[in-house]
Each structure stands twice: as C-alpha cells, then as structure tokens.
C-alpha cells in the first residue's frame with residue numbers, strides 16, 4: 001500500500017529583505033539568510049536585555065546592545081520578545097512609540113481613511129468614464145439621425 005506523504009514545505013516567495021532590502025526567496029523566515037543568521041546572533045542579547053528592562057524601547061535596546069536599530073525594530077516588530085513586557089518601537093509612519101502593529105492608532109486611522117478615499121475616487125472616475133461614453137454614443141446617434149433626416153428631405 002502506498003502511503004501519502006503530506007508535503008508541508010512552504011513555497012518560497014520573492015521579496016525584499018526588510019533589513020538590508022536585498023531581494024531574497026522567503027521560505028517563512030521573513031528576512032534573507034544573511035540577516036536571519038545575524039538575527040539569531042542578536043536574539044540572545046535582546047532576550048537578556050528585555051528580561052532586565054521589560055519596559056524598554058527599541059532605541060534603548062539598540063543603544064545598549066550595539067545591535068543595529070533596523071534589526072532590533074524588525075525583531076521586536078514581529079513580537080518575538082513581548083512576553084517579558086511591553087517594548088515600544090516607533091510607528092512606521094510618524095515615529096510615535098507603539099507596542100504592537102506597524103502604526104500607532106492615529107496613523108492606522110489615516111491609513112484606513114486613505115485607502116477608503118482611494119477606492120471612492122476610483123469608483124467616481126469609472127462612473128464618469130461610463131457617463132462620457134454614453135454621452136458620446138448618444139451624440140453620435142443623434143448626428144446620424146439628423147443626417148438621415150436631411151437625406152430624407154432631399155437636402
């Protein structure tokens with residue numbers, strides 16, 4: 001009897017490394033091999049620092065452990081170290097200290113509004129295009145109808 005082997009290998013996705021911005025095939029690590037290796041190195045250091053300073057900011061970590069801010073932010077961002085306390089890091093948009101997600105609550109609102117607004121504008125643009133199309137079609141038909149009338153009148 002043939003047993004089915006379930007494959008659970010993730011299909012790699014090409015994306016830019018969030019730290020060094022190089023293109024790499026992501027198999028679930030979220031960073032390129034090079035940066036991932038470095039992250040593993042930094043992990044213990046961050047862990048220890050966070051244990052000792054549960055309410056620190058990402059800037060404190062970077063300053064006191066000599067880990068590049070980009071690494072620290074990326075690692076904290078993923079929520080790897082939240083268990084020990086709340087660590088704050090800057091909002092991706094305005095830089096205000098936050099403890100979860102990518103944006104602070106006010107930027108989150110703005111981002112949502114901007115997306116909704118963009119969608120509304122797109123719908124309006126399409127409606128206008130459709131109206132123009134109907135108007136042109138109507139005008140064309142009207143002109144040809146007038147031409148037929150002229151021809152019928154023998155002019």
Ligand SMILES: [Zn+2]
Pocket residue numbers: 017018019020021022031032033034035036
């Ligand atoms: Zn990288």
Ligand SMILES: [Zn+2]
Pocket residue numbers: 091092093094095096103104105106107108
């Ligand atoms: Zn913000």
